[in-house]
Amino acid sequence: MAMFYGPNRDTVIGPIEELVDEQRPPIYRNYRYAEFQEEFFRQQGTRRMNQCNVEIQKKSLHNQLTCQIALFSFFHLIVFMETASIIPSKFILPEDKRPHLSQVSTLASIPIIDLIDYSENDDENKDDVPSSLLVEKISQACEEYGFFQIINHGIPEELCNTMMAVTYEFFELPPEERNQFYTTDHTKQVKLFNYYLNVEGQDDKVSMWSQCFSHPWHPRENMTHLLPENPPQYREVFAEYAKEIGALMSKLLCLISKGLGLEKDYLEKRLGKNPSLLVQSNHYPPCPEPELTLGLAIHTDLMTALTVLKQSDGVTGLQVIKDGKWMAVDPIPNAFVINLGDQMQVLSNGRYKSVHHRAVTNKAERRLSMAMFYGPNKDSVIGPIEELLDEQHPPFYRKYHFSEFVQEFHSQEGTRRMVKEVFELKNK
Ligand code: OGA
Ligand code: NI
Numbered sequence: 001m002a003m004f005y006g007p008n009r010d011t012v013i014g015p016i017e018e019l020v021d022e023q024r025p026p027i028y029r030n031y032r033y034a035e036f037q038e039e040f041f042r043q044q045g046t047r048r049m050n051q052c053n054v055e056i057q058k059k060s061l062h063n064q065l066t067c068q069i070a071l072f073s074f075f076h077l078i079v080f081m082e083t084a085s086i087i088p089s090k091f092i093l094p095e096d097k098r099p100h101l102s103q104v105s106t107l108a109s110i111p112i113i114d115l116i117d118y119s120e121n122d123d124e125n126k127d128d129v130p131s132s133l134l135v136e137k138i139s140q141a142c143e144e145y146g147f148f149q150i151i152n153h154g155i156p157e158e159l160c161n162t163m164m165a166v167t168y169e170f171f172e173l174p175p176e177e178r179n180q181f182y183t184t185d186h187t188k189q190v191k192l193f194n195y196y197l198n199v200e201g202q203d204d205k206v207s208m209w210s211q212c213f214s215h216p217w218h219p220r221e222n223m224t225h226l227l228p229e230n231p232p233q234y235r236e237v238f239a240e241y242a243k244e245i246g247a248l249m250s251k252l253l254c255l256i257s258k259g260l261g262l263e264k265d266y267l268e269k270r271l272g273k274n275p276s277l278l279v280q281s282n283h284y285p286p287c288p289e290p291e292l293t294l295g296l297a298i299h300t301d302l303m304t305a306l307t308v309l310k311q312s313d314g315v316t317g318l319q320v321i322k323d324g325k326w327m328a329v330d331p332i333p334n335a336f337v338i339n340l341g342d343q344m345q346v347l348s349n350g351r352y353k354s355v356h357h358r359a360v361t362n363k364a365e366r367r368l369s370m371a372m373f374y375g376p377n378k379d380s381v382i383g384p385i386e387e388l389l390d391e392q393h394p395p396f397y398r399k400y401h402f403s404e405f406v407q408e409f410h411s412q413e414g415t416r417r418m419v420k421e422v423f424e425l426k427n428k
Contacts, residue, residue, distance in 0.1 A: 007033040009079070032269045034083070041080060041088020046102055074182040077194055077232060078175050078211055087289040090207050094199055097206075099294055099360045104319060104326040111141040112332065118251065127175045130255050130264070138252075139259030142348075146355035147320050147339045149332055153246045160310055162233075163241040169231040171283040172214060177230065181213065181410075186410060187350040190226050196289040197297050197413055209293040209361045214280045219246020242279075245372045248249060252306060252338060255315035262349060262387060270347065270385070271305055272377025276402075278303075284317060287361035297369070300419030302354075302419055304373040311337060315367040321356045329357075342420045343405075345377055346397045351385035354420075376402040383423075394427040 007013055014030030023229040036260030080088050103131060117134045141148035181192035190251070192213045196205035215226055219242055227235045257266040295317055301307050310329045313316060318329040318337065329337055345354040355380070376382055400423050409419050 009034040009037070009414070010374065012194070012220065019274055023082055028109070037076065037080070038084055038086060038088060041090050042141065046081075046298060047097055049104060050307065059279070061238075064304045073178045074194060075175055077207055078178065081209060081285045081287075082175075082213070085288060087287065087292055090204065091287075092289075092292045093294060094202070095199070096118070096295070097197065097199070097297075098241060098291060099326075099358070100321075101291060104328055104360075106328050106330075106384075107324065108229055108325075108327045108345075110320060110327070110337075111137070111148040112143050112335070113137050113148050113150050115150050115154065116150050119352045130258055135255055135258045142256065142259065142340055142352040144346075144353075145322060146161075146345075146353035146358070147329070147337065149329070149335045149337050151332065151335045153336060155248060159237075159240060159244060160334065162237050164310065165370060166231055166233050166237050167213075167281050167370060168283075170234060171211065171280070171308055171368070173230060174195070174296075178211075181228070191382045197294075208296055209287045210237045210282050210295045210359065212280050212282050217242040217279045218244050218307055219249075222352075242372075248307060248336070249372070249374050252308070256340075256352070260385065260388065262385065266385075267305070267347070270376075270380065271343075271374070272380035273403075274292070274377045276303065276375035276378070278373045278375070280373065281347070282369045282371070284361055284367040285360065286363055286366055288363065290361045290363055293361050294299060298356050298358045299369075300354045300356055301341035301373065302417060303406065304375040305343040305347065306374045307339045307341060308372045308374075309337040310340070311369040312367050314364065315365045317359045317362065317367045318369065319358055319360060322341065326358075341373070343382055343402070346382055346420055347385050349388050349393065350396050351388070362369075378403045378406070393427055395425050397423045398425055 009032070011033050011034065011309075012030050013033050014137050015026040015028055017383050020026050077090070077290055080090075105106065113134070115134070117131050119129055119131060138148070138308070157310055181190060183191045183195065192211060194211055195208040197208070216223060216351055222239070223242075224239070227238060229235075251268040253271075254264040257264050257268075260266075282296060287293055287295075298321075307317075311329075313331055314331050315328050319326045320329055320339075321327070339357070340352050340354050342354045344352050359367075361367075369371045378401070381399050381403050384397055385394040391393055397420065405419060405423070409417060412419065
């Protein structure tokens with residue numbers, strides 16, 4: 001167990017003046033320690049030469065060792081993302097994994113669906129019966145895109161804005177305070193972490209240009225004791241937001257059930273009484289080199305059936321694959337992005353899609369997104385819904401307890417996990 005003692009980021013390091021004279025001229029120039037750290041991250045590999053550009057002779061072995069610890073420290077990663085004027089090598093993706101932003105389509109967009117049409121106007125119990133036109137629109141979006149945006153969803157705009165502002169405040173807490181939530185232990189309920197990509201032929205993992213804060217949510221249960229005490233309004237605002245999102249999720253699950261030709265409460269029942277409810281807030285600081293990095297690597301939402309995502313106004317970042325081409329999902333004020341997860345793809349026997357997406361970075365502005373996930377109960381049996389199967393429609397997946405899927409997920413290390421593929425049948 002090596003205990004390292006390194007300088008403060010702002011400390012000026014250089015040969016101590018009292019030790020320098022004509023016989024012993026300085027062999028290093030002065031530098032701010034932060035500058036040394038930046039140089040360290042800029043250099044790939046393990047035999048780093050921290051020259052600060054004007055090194056007169058190689059640094060001592062001790063200096064290299066001081067920096068090795070930085071490589072493993074989440075604290076250093078976040079400080080770098082928030083202050084670096086050049087991009088440390090730790091974040092630089094190999095050529096074939098880069099976003100190639102000029103090739104992203106900005107003309108096409110995912111469907112925008114107005115929930116003001118939720119109920120049939122001429123029905124007596126109008127709140128209970130979703131309009132067939134709306135059911136059809138959503139069903140089509142789920143089949144073709146796996147993604148859509150909703151407007152006029154009924155959640156007060158002010159609450160959404162406050163929730164986003166308070167979450168921003170969380171990411172503005174001093175790095176030392178945020179660092180207390182950092183963990184790589186996936187069994188921890190409340191965690192701050194940094195995604196990374198394992199690159200073939202490269203020892204070092206490539207870090208994503210983001211920080212993610214995750215914890216459970218519930219529309220009714222009190223989560224207060226789990227949540228951060230700072231910022232002071234977080235607990236109260238989050239409880240209110242979770243209640244509203246819970247009601248919206250129920251509405252969406254009802255619409256999607258109807259779209260599959262099922263009873264309106266089918267999916268909510270099938271996913272179970274105690275669904276896995278998690279929020280993941282993603283914070284993307286401005287990045288000096290958006291072409292070399294990603295905020296979140298390409299993925300599908302594996303553990304969820306449904307995701308309701310709020311993204312910051314005016315800053316784009318989310319991109320979705322459609323017909324083999326990347327498409328930007330531009331934020332619409334007071335809208336939510338809805339996407340289906342792998343569990344929904346399996347339940348619908350592949351009719352509804354869990355689509356690959358990613359988040360890119362930008363030079364000018366930070367970005368925040370808040371993804372609320374709705375996944376099955378651990379004991380729920382997930383598999384193609386029996387009512388959707390017949391001779392023409394054989395099952396593409398075998399049934400599994402959701403806990404089995406979770407176990408398989410954690411047994412696969414790295415970022416491009418193939419989990420639902422393990423449960424595929426030959427019919428596909
Ligand atoms: C996610 C996600 C995209 C975004 O959290 O799973 O895909 O826009 N986020 O940040
Ligand atoms: Ni996602």
